[in-house]
Amino acid sequence: MSPWFxxxxxxxxxxxxxxxRRKGRHLGLLVVFAxxxxxxxxxxxxxxxxxxxxxxxxxxxxxxxxxxxxxxxxDLIPPGTIERISGMRGVQQVHGRLWGYYYDPVxxxxxxxxxxxxxxxxxxxxxxxxxxxxxxxxxPGTGISLRSYSGALYSFAIAAVLPQASELAxxxxxxVSEADFRAFFSYPADxxxxxxxxxANPAEVRNIANKLAKLLPDSRPILREEIQRTYASIFxxxxxxxxxxxxxxxxxxxxxxxxKASGLSADEKRxxxxxxxxxxxxxxxxxxxxxxxxxxxxxxxxxxxxxAYVHVFHFGAPLFEPVLKGWSVLYPRFVLTPVIDGLQVAxxxxxxxxxxxxxxxxxxxxxxxxxxxxxxxx
Amino acid sequence: MTLRPSTVAIVVVSTLAAAxxxxxxxxxxxxxxxxxxxxxxxxxATRLGLADLALFTEARYTRHPVQADLHSAFQxxxxxxxxxPSGSLLPPHYEPLVRETTTPD
Amino acid sequence: MLATLDYxxxxxxxxxxxxxxxxxxxxxxxxxxxxxxxxxSMIELRDVKKAFNQGQHNEYWALSGITLNLEAKRVTALxxxxxxxxxxxxxxxxxxxxxxxxxxxxxxRDISGLPERFLTEIRRQTFGFVFQQFNLIRGMSALxxxxxxxxxxxxxxxxxxxxxxxxxxxxxxxxxxxxxAEWLSxxxxxxxxxxxALINDPEVLIADEPTANLDTALAKEFMAxxxxxxxxxxxxxxxxxxxxxxxxxxxxxxxxxRDGLLVEQ
Numbered sequence: 001m002s003p004w005f006x007x008x009x010x011x012x013x014x015x016x017x018x019x020x021r022r023k024g025r026h027l028g029l030l031v032v033f034a035x036x037x038x039x040x041x042x043x044x045x046x047x048x049x050x051x052x053x054x055x056x057x058x059x060x061x062x063x064x065x066x067x068x069x070x071x072x073x074x075d076l077i078p079p080g081t082i083e084r085i086s087g088m089r090g091v092q093q094v095h096g097r098l099w100g101y102y103y104d105p106v107x108x109x110x111x112x113x114x115x116x117x118x119x120x121x122x123x124x125x126x127x128x129x130x131x132x133x134x135x136x137x138x139x140p141g142t143g144i145s146l147r148s149y150s151g152a153l154y155s156f157a158i159a160a161v162l163p164q165a166s167e168l169a170x171x172x173x174x175x176v177s178e179a180d181f182r183a184f185f186s187y188p189a190d191x192x193x194x195x196x197x198x199x200a201n202p203a204e205v206r207n208i209a210n211k212l213a214k215l216l217p218d219s220r221p222i223l224r225e226e227i228q229r230t231y232a233s234i235f236x237x238x239x240x241x242x243x244x245x246x247x248x249x250x251x252x253x254x255x256x257x258x259x260k261a262s263g264l265s266a267d268e269k270r271x272x273x274x275x276x277x278x279x280x281x282x283x284x285x286x287x288x289x290x291x292x293x294x295x296x297x298x299x300x301x302x303x304x305x306x307x308a309y310v311h312v313f314h315f316g317a318p319l320f321e322p323v324l325k326g327w328s329v330l331y332p333r334f335v336l337t338p339v340i341d342g343l344q345v346a347x348x349x350x351x352x353x354x355x356x357x358x359x360x361x362x363x364x365x366x367x368x369x370x371x372x373x374x375x376x377x378x
Numbered sequence: 379m380t381l382r383p384s385t386v387a388i389v390v391v392s393t394l395a396a397a398x399x400x401x402x403x404x405x406x407x408x409x410x411x412x413x414x415x416x417x418x419x420x421x422x423a424t425r426l427g428l429a430d431l432a433l434f435t436e437a438r439y440t441r442h443p444v445q446a447d448l449h450s451a452f453q454x455x456x457x458x459x460x461x462x463p464s465g466s467l468l469p470p471h472y473e474p475l476v477r478e479t480t481t482p483d
Numbered sequence: 484m485l486a487t488l489d490y491x492x493x494x495x496x497x498x499x500x501x502x503x504x505x506x507x508x509x510x511x512x513x514x515x516x517x518x519x520x521x522x523x524s525m526i527e528l529r530d531v532k533k534a535f536n537q538g539q540h541n542e543y544w545a546l547s548g549i550t551l552n553l554e555a556k557r558v559t560a561l562x563x564x565x566x567x568x569x570x571x572x573x574x575x576x577x578x579x580x581x582x583x584x585x586x587x588x589x590x591x592r593d594i595s596g597l598p599e600r601f602l603t604e605i606r607r608q609t610f611g612f613v614f615q616q617f618n619l620i621r622g623m624s625a626l627x628x629x630x631x632x633x634x635x636x637x638x639x640x641x642x643x644x645x646x647x648x649x650x651x652x653x654x655x656x657x658x659x660x661x662x663x664a665e666w667l668s669x670x671x672x673x674x675x676x677x678x679x680a681l682i683n684d685p686e687v688l689i690a691d692e693p694t695a696n697l698d699t700a701l702a703k704e705f706m707a708x709x710x711x712x713x714x715x716x717x718x719x720x721x722x723x724x725x726x727x728x729x730x731x732x733x734x735x736x737x738x739x740x741r742d743g744l745l746v747e748q
Contacts, residue, residue, distance in 0.1 A: 003638070017622070
């Protein structure tokens with residue numbers, strides 16, 4: 001082993017032996033520090049994975065959704081609109097979507113009725129989302145009766161349940177045929193809820209949206225890009241709230257760490273004096289303290305991060321789920337795909353390890369430059 | 379001969395560092411394993427033209443937060459951070475949007 | 484007691500027996516051991532002055548002009564009442580502090596103007612310190628305390644433990660090796676402090692009032708150890724006003740001080 005390495009090991013030996021003298025206090029500090037990193041890392045990992053998941057799924061969303069507004073409020077698309085748009089240059093596909101909400105008083109949950117664009121559902125049957133199937137105890141082959149808003153009772157056979165893996169996007173869906181949809185909701189013929197457009201050239205999306213706004217001044221185009229950004233914002237915002245709640249904890253820890261690190265006790269000052277007198281340089285003492293701060297903060301960071309990873313991706317983040325995801329009766333069950341943002345981890349590292357190191361080193365600097373003969377004079 | 383504290387420290391830190399790296403490796407494997415599920419969800423979303431996650435099903439006006447609806451509390455700003463924009467602390471991240479490029483008459 | 488002392492003295496002195504009753508031939512110790520290169524001046528002080536709180540209302544001159552040569556391989560004692568400046572002089576000799584004016588040279592090299600880093604290096608290689616309060620680090624074992632001064636040198640751990648163990652054995656402390664510093668008795672603490680001072684194998688051992696915190700029996704024990712060093716040919720510089728020390732045969736030269744000046748003999 002090189003003398004440099006051996007020297008660092010000696011300094012670590014010393015700093016650990018001196019930490020061990022106040023074992024309870026330093027272990028407590030380590031635990032609190034690790035808990036803080038754990039909380040911050042859990043929030044970050046969870047929000048990032050959720051954001052990533054949303055982006056991935058929403059990549060399949062229509063490039064433009066066109067809604068009609070009447071007096072600034074959402075309205076049905078009247079007949080003829082789709083034909084007017086279809087001829088536009090750059091527009092690849094236009095189709096009128098049919099979807100709506102249904103409140104089920106049995107489980108007090110909202111369902112989303114949707115007619116698939118390919119209208120592949122047999123009349124009289126439903127394909128349902130997994131959360132809904134779970135909540136109502138439905139399986140393929142069983143049936144369900146729903147009372148429509150007009151008061152009539154409709155019975156459907158369950159043709160299939162959507163795959164569990166897609167639950168994040170499909171938890172509460174009821175896929176229904178167009179005929180059933182129009183009958184169930186007394187939907188006016190040839191009217192649609194909104195229009196989905198696909199665009200041949202992605203770079204043209206904004207131009208086409210502009211043209212649409214000019215062509216149909218009473219409409220409102222929503223871009224996929226905006227949808228994805230909104231979701232990112234929602235999770236950013238929830239993560240922000242989480243971090244804001246935690247900021248009190250961060251401050252409390254900062255005070256604790258500062259107090260622990262900066263309030264050099266008379267004993268510690270005396271020890272520094274002794275070390276200097278027996279031949280330690282100022283630099284050696286600072287290095288020794290550096291190892292103290294580095295070891296505590298590095299171990300706390302690693303323990304906190306690893307615990308957060310396991311908590312979020314292997315146990316489903318039970319501690320933070322309500323804050324980060326929200327709640328509802330039909331809550332989708334899903335396992336987040338672990339996608340870790342290296343930059344976020346690096347940021348967390350810098351904002352936890354470095355302030356602690358600084359808090360350890362700054363006060364020692366002042367104490368370490370005392371004259372070595374101070375020990376002899378007292 | 380008793381164990382040196384630095385030996386303990388080196389062992390602890392390297393074990394933790396290995397576990398830290400392990401997290402990333404584990405994540406990589408899970409992503410690979412679940413790639414099929416994701417593809418399935420994406421296909422479904424594309425087929426049905428889903429524009430929203432089914433996360434906020436508690437009320438009609440929250441089910442599709444990005445799409446204006448008859449019952450939406452807040453219909454216009456697609457970057458709404460909250461159902462009531464005045465409830466959020468910061469204004470939404472702003473980029474000129476298509477419909478706002480139309481100059482007023 | 485005497486028997487044990489004699490036993491240890493002979494062990495410490497590596498077989499060289501020093502007659503305890505031998506009286507000193509007049510003031511300064513003459514060459515008693517022919518194998519010693521005595522008289523070779525190791526440390527030279529030229530008109531050394533030291534002030535504390537200079538320029539302030541409580542300015543205080545601890546040393547007001549000391550010119551002195553200290554020889555290698557001798558045991559030298561600085562004697563004087565408290566406040567005479569002997570401890571301050573010791574800190575200047577031991578590179579713990581720099582003089583306000585004047586020169587201190589070691590082996591002919593002027594060290595009074597060196598920056599702290601070099602001074603520390605010289606101090607670590609050349610001097611071992613035994614403080615009046617012993618100044619062991621509490622909460623650490625005797626062994627760890629002995630090894631401390633060698634930590635910045637980056638010597639191999641095994642080598643350090645071996646050397647520290649050897650020193651502890653020499654000072655009859657093997658059984659207290661793993662005891663914490665605060666559990667040791669005064670005499671044991673001092674012997675640990677001596678072992679600590681020797682870990683880097685320094686040329687010069689510096690001891691400040693070594694017997695001030697010891698009872699007579701322990702003080703005698705210390706003198707036995709000191710005699711061993713003298714016999715080994717190690718340079719020892721100490722301060723004391725304890726007659727047991729300064730009148731001992733182990734001390735080759737006594738320098739009297741008063742009010743920051745040497746008292747001419």
